[in-house]
Amino acid sequence: MTDSSRDWPLYEIFIRARAGLDHKHVGSLHATDAMMAIEHARDLYTRRQEGVSIWAVRSSDIVASDPADADALFEPARDKVYRHPTFYDIPEEVKTL
Amino acid sequence: MYTQGLDSLGKDCLRDEAQDIGRLEQRFQARIDAEEKIEPKGWMPEAYRRTLIRQISQHAHSEIVGMLPEGNWITRAPSLLRKSILIAKVQDEGGHGAYLYSAAETLGVSRDELIGQLLEGKAKYSSIFNYPTPTWADIGAIGWLVDGAAIMNQIPLCRCSYGPYARAMVRICKEESFHQRQGYEIMLRLSRGTPPQKEMAQQALNRWWWPSLMMFGPSDAESKHSAQSMRWKIKRFSNDELRQKFVDFTVPQAEFLGLAVPDPALSWDEAAQHYRFGAIDWSEFEQVLKGHGPCNRERLEARRRAHDEGRWVRDAAVAHASKQAAKEKSRAA
Ligand SMILES: [Fe+2]
Ligand SMILES: [Fe+2]
Numbered sequence: 014m015t016d017s018s019r020d021w022p023l024y025e026i027f028i029r030a031r032a033g034l035d036h037k038h039v040g041s042l043h044a045t046d047a048m049m050a051i052e053h054a055r056d057l058y059t060r061r062q063e064g065v066s067i068w069a070v071r072s073s074d075i076v077a078s079d080p081a082d083a084d085a086l087f088e089p090a091r092d093k094v095y096r097h098p099t100f101y102d103i104p105e106e107v108k109t110l
Numbered sequence: 111m112y113t114q115g116l117d118s119l120g121k122d123c124l125r126d127e128a129q130d131i132g133r134l135e136q137r138f139q140a141r142i143d144a145e146e147k148i149e150p151k152g153w154m155p156e157a158y159r160r161t162l163i164r165q166i167s168q169h170a171h172s173e174i175v176g177m178l179p180e181g182n183w184i185t186r187a188p189s190l191l192r193k194s195i196l197i198a199k200v201q202d203e204g205g206h207g208a209y210l211y212s213a214a215e216t217l218g219v220s221r222d223e224l225i226g227q228l229l230e231g232k233a234k235y236s237s238i239f240n241y242p243t244p245t246w247a248d249i250g251a252i253g254w255l256v257d258g259a260a261i262m263n264q265i266p267l268c269r270c271s272y273g274p275y276a277r278a279m280v281r282i283c284k285e286e287s288f289h290q291r292q293g294y295e296i297m298l299r300l301s302r303g304t305p306p307q308k309e310m311a312q313q314a315l316n317r318w319w320w321p322s323l324m325m326f327g328p329s330d331a332e333s334k335h336s337a338q339s340m341r342w343k344i345k346r347f348s349n350d351e352l353r354q355k356f357v358d359f360t361v362p363q364a365e366f367l368g369l370a371v372p373d374p375a376l377s378w379d380e381a382a383q384h385y386r387f388g389a390i391d392w393s394e395f396e397q398v399l400k401g402h403g404p405c406n407r408e409r410l411e412a413r414r415r416a417h418d419e420g421r422w423v424r425d426a427a428v429a430h431a432s433k434q435a436a437k438e439k440s441r442a443a
Contacts, residue, residue, distance in 0.1 A: 020222045021428075023215075040278070041212050043221060045431035057205050060198075061285075080152045 023072040024050040026057075028064035036068050044069075142343050147273040150216040158342055161335065162272055163217050165344065170210035171228045171235035175409050177203045179243045180252060188246060195292050196249065202285045209278040216274045229414050237395060238321050240403030247300050247307075247314035253293015255315075255322040255360065261286045262356045263326065266346035275344075294363065301367040308368070315364065316372045323387075324395045326353040332392075357385045 021043040027036035039058050044050035050069035058064065078086060094100050103110055134153050141148065148154055177200045184200065187193035211221050227233040238256055243249065264286065267279040300311035327349040330336055339345035347355075364371050375388030397403065 020220050040209060040281075041215075042208065045427040046434060049427065049431075056201075057208055060201070060205070077151070080149070 021045050024054075024069045025072050025075060026050070026054040027068040027070070028054075028058055029066035030064055032065055036066065041072060047071075139341070142271050142341075145343075146271075147276065148271050149273045157338075159217050161339065161342070161344065162275065163214055163219050165339075166210055166214040166217075166275055167219070167224045167227070168234050168236075170207050170214060170224065171233050172239065173203050173207035173210060174228070175235045175239045175413065176256075177207075178409055178412050179239055179241070179405075180249060182243050183246060183249050186246070187249075192296075199253070199289050199292065202289065206282045206285070209281055210275075213272075213274040213278045225417070229410070229417055231401070231410055234399070236325060237398040237403060238325050240398050240405045240409060241317065241321055242404050245310050245314060247297070247310040248317065250293050250296030250300060250311065251314035251318040253289050253291075254297050254363070255293075255318045256325070257286055257289040257293060258360060259322045259325040259356055261290060262352050262359075266352075269343075269346060271343040297367055297369075301369055311367065312369050315369050319372050320390065320394075321398075323353055323357070323390055324392075326350075326356065328392065328395075354384060357387055361385050 022045075023041050024044055024047070025041050026039050028039045029036045042050065042053050042057060044053055047069055051067050054067045054069060059067070090096075135155055138148075138153065138155060138158075148158075180196060180200050180203075184193060184196050187196050211224060214224060215221055224233070228235070243252070261283065264279055264283050268276055268283055270276045270279065297311050297315075300307045302308075327333060330348045330350045333349055336345065336348060340348075361371055361376065373388045375386070377386050379386050398406070401407075
């Protein structure tokens with residue numbers, strides 16, 4: 014990172030829109046360090062009061078599942094419909110269940 | 111997470127033989143037909159990737175160069191409020207450029223490379239930004255017509271098959287409406303003002319009308335990439351369809367201003383419920399695209415100057431970051 018003409022590290026930006034909500038991924042930006050990432054995120058993603066809190070995470074620090082593994086990872090949940098409340102038939106007469 | 115490791119992943123997927131590529135392409139098209147979004151790490155045809163890099167980076171460059179004609183009036187806006195509005199608008203355009211460069215980077219190209227292409231004059235950007243802004247009314251006409259045409263182009267892109275591009279467009283479209291409305295309001299004030307003010311508005315409309323229609327690109331018959339882009343759902347409507355829609359929306363707005371659209375052939379077709387308009391001078395479009403527009407040279411020079419004059423700031427930021435990192439390291443040791 015000594016050559017300033019090279020791309021700076023990439024940060025993923027997460028914004029909390031209002032107190033009580035989750036931080037949500039909004040996009041990414043380049044910055045030389047975490048502080049600059051926060052400052053740029055402020056300018057880039059909250060010009061209209063879109064947030065009350067910012068997380069910046071080095072993109073290279075994020076571990077992601079491989080799309081090629083999607084079947085292996087998520088397929089097993091597909092046939093377990095009994096995990097949903099709507100799987101069970103309960104007579105109409107039974108209330109508040 | 112969206113940029114790194116893309117190349118190695120791509121090679122991995124391509125390890126299979128040519129027949130497998132055919133199968134992958136079929137599956138890819140099936141996902142697109144089912145309106146599934148394509149994401150950076152998934153397999154995609156090389157031509158799809160190249161088309162997107164070209165389109166998204168041209169779009170990003172247009173946002174950045176587009177700051178220049180309007181930036182020209184920031185110091186001379188007629189009131190403090192107008193100055194604040196114009197700064198906010200130009201800042202939005204810079205933001206749009208940043209969102210779009212990020213989206214392009216997810217396809218495995220670096221921002222450095224893209225900006226380099228722009229500064230070397232190798233990249234294209236929307237030819238509209240090579241026209242000058244001699245009066246304050248041009249700022250009104252740009253917001254109303256240029257941002258108006260951009261919105262017409264951009265709304266369908268919110269449903270583009272490539273996820274990161276579509277998401278960037280959603281963010282951008284949310285901000286564009288303010289741009290168009292502030293521009294129209296400038297035109298409204300001028301056209302309700304003194305006769306010279308109204309004349310200034312008319313002149314600006316005369317200057318920007320035809321270039322705005324050209325923003326939709328060549329006629330469908332001439333457009334090289336249209337059909338494939340439609341199949342890939344990068345594009346949803348043809349250039350001519352969008353241009354027609356723009357004319358239909360905009361002519362009544364001009365009438366409300368009491369200004370004349372500079373097209374003697376313009377007429378309302380009652381049966382078709384569309385405005386018919388005159389032929390576009392595509393030779394002008396080609397000239398501007400080739401670099402012979404009124405401001406091509408000036409725009410690129412302004413970008414280069416900004417890049418060069420900002421170098422010391424970038425150098426300082428990098429020096430500061432490595433100093434901090436070294437301090438942290440010695441503290442940890
Ligand atoms: Fe924009
Ligand atoms: Fe805009």
